[in-house]
Amino acid sequence: MPDQPTLAQFRATMLAAGYDEVLERVWAPDTVVDTHTHPFEANAIVVRGEMWLGENGSERRLLPGDRFHLQAHAPHTERYGPEGATYWVARRS
Template sequence: MSPANFEAFRLQALIEGYDEVIEREWAPFTVLDMHTHPFGAKAVVTRGEMWLTVGDLTRQLRAGDTFQIESEVPHAERYGAEGATYWVARRKE
C-alpha cells in the first residue's frame, strides 16, 4: 500500500482517538506466544501473512485484512514464510 494510504490510515486513527500509529515489520516464521498489551490496537496487514489467535479462534490475515484487539486481551501471533508488515494504531485504554 502506498505512503499516501498510510497517511490516510494515520489521520483517521488519530481522529478516532488513537495515540500513535506505526508500521510494524515481522521476520519470516516469527512466533509470539500468548501475551497481552497495555493498549488497544487496530491494524491493517499490508504485506505477507499472519495468524492471530484470540481464545479458541485463529484467523489467517493477508494483505488488505484488518484486525482489532482491546488492551490486556491474551493473544498469539504467527507470521508466514514472507514475514508480514502491518500498520497499527494504538490507544491506551
C-alpha cells in the same frame, strides 16, 4: 481485496478517531509470538505478507487488506508466514 489506504490516510483516520499513535510493524519470516497481552488497544491493517492471530481459542489467517482489532490486555498469539508480514497499527492507551 478492499481498497487499502495509504499509511498517511490510515494515520490521519486513526488519530482523528482518538488513537494515540500509529506505527508500522515489520515481522521477520516464520516469527512466532506465544500468548501475550498489550497495555493498549490495537486497531490494525495488514499491508504485506500473512499472519495468523489467535484469540479466544481460535486462530484466523490475515492477508493484505485484512484488519484486526484487539482490546487492551486481551490474551492473543501471533505467527507470521514464510515471507514475514507488515501491518500498520493504531494504538490507544
